[in-house]
Amino acid sequence: MKGTTSNYFLTAHKFWKTVVNKETAADPVKLQQQIEMHQRLLNVFQAGAYYYLIFNMYTGNADFISSGVKQVLGYEPEEMSVEFMMDKIHPDDKSFFLNFEYKVVEFFKSLPFEKIPFYKVQYDLRMKASCGTYRRMLHQAVQIDYDEHNYYRTLCFETDISHIKLEGEPCFSIIGLDGEPSYYNIQNTPSFTKSYDIFTKRERDILKGIIEGKSSKILAEELFISLHTVNAHRKNILSKANVKTPLDLVRKAIKEGWI
Incomplete structure (x- = not known):
C-alpha cells in the first residue's frame, strides 16, 4: 500500500482488518465469473451511470476499478485508490461512512458461513467529482472471495443516484436475499433489528x-x-x-x- 497519512482511512482499515488475517492471491477467472453473475442477478441494480471495483479487505485498497469511474466521477482508474475515494466523501457524510463500515463488519463477523452469499450491503454518500461538484453515490457490495475464517474481497457497485435522491441523510441497509431477513434504514443502534418486508x-x-x-x-x-x-x-x-x-x-x- 502506498504511503498512508490519513487517520480517517486508518480508522476504517482497522475495521476491515478484523475480518481478515492474511492476504491471498486472487483467481482472475473466478473473480470475473463473480462479477458477471452479480451484474446479471436481481440483487444488484443500476439506476444510473455506475462503475465497479474489487475491494481487498487486507490491504484496504482496490485490486481493480472499472473504466466507468471516468464517466461517473471524472477520474481515471489509475489515479483512484480507496483512500483517494474516502477523501472525496462530503465532510458531512464522513462520519456516516465510518459508522456504516463498522456495522457492516460487525454484521458479517456474526453471520454463519453458509449465509454469506445471501446478503447485500448498500448505503449512499455524496462524493466530489473531478469537476468539483458532489454526486450522490449508491454503494452496493457483495462478498465474492472468502472462507470460514476470512473475508478477502468484496465486489462493490457505485451508482450515481443524484437524479433520484436530491437531499437528505445517507441511508444504510443490509438486504437479505432468497428469504433471508433484511435490515432496512439501519440507525445508530447497537443491534440489528429485522425489518418487515412489505413487498413479495x-x-x-x-x-x-x-x-x-x-x-x-x-x-x-x-x-x-x-x-x-x-x-x-x-x-x-x-x-x-x-x-x-x-x-x-x-x-x-x-x-x-x-x-
Whole structure:
C-alpha cells in the first residue's frame, strides 16, 4: 500500500482488518465469473451511470476499478485508490461512512458461513467529482472471495443516484436475499433489528425493474409473465409504498433502503 497519512482511512482499515488475517492471491477467472453473475442477478441494480471495483479487505485498497469511474466521477482508474475515494466523501457524510463500515463488519463477523452469499450491503454518500461538484453515490457490495475464517474481497457497485435522491441523510441497509431477513434504514443502534418486508419476491423483481426504468412490456418478457400481471403488480407496489407515481416510488425506495 502506498504511503498512508490519513487517520480517517486508518480508522476504517482497522475495521476491515478484523475480518481478515492474511492476504491471498486472487483467481482472475473466478473473480470475473463473480462479477458477471452479480451484474446479471436481481440483487444488484443500476439506476444510473455506475462503475465497479474489487475491494481487498487486507490491504484496504482496490485490486481493480472499472473504466466507468471516468464517466461517473471524472477520474481515471489509475489515479483512484480507496483512500483517494474516502477523501472525496462530503465532510458531512464522513462520519456516516465510518459508522456504516463498522456495522457492516460487525454484521458479517456474526453471520454463519453458509449465509454469506445471501446478503447485500448498500448505503449512499455524496462524493466530489473531478469537476468539483458532489454526486450522490449508491454503494452496493457483495462478498465474492472468502472462507470460514476470512473475508478477502468484496465486489462493490457505485451508482450515481443524484437524479433520484436530491437531499437528505445517507441511508444504510443490509438486504437479505432468497428469504433471508433484511435490515432496512439501519440507525445508530447497537443491534440489528429485522425489518418487515412489505413487498413479495415478485414485487421486488418488478420494483427493481421500475427503478432501472424498464417498461412493463420489457419486464413481462424478462420475467415470463403477462403484461396484465406486471401492471397489476405495479399498481400493488405503488399502493403498498403509498405513492402515486413511479418517480415518487423510486425516490422513496432509495430513501427507505428497500432495494
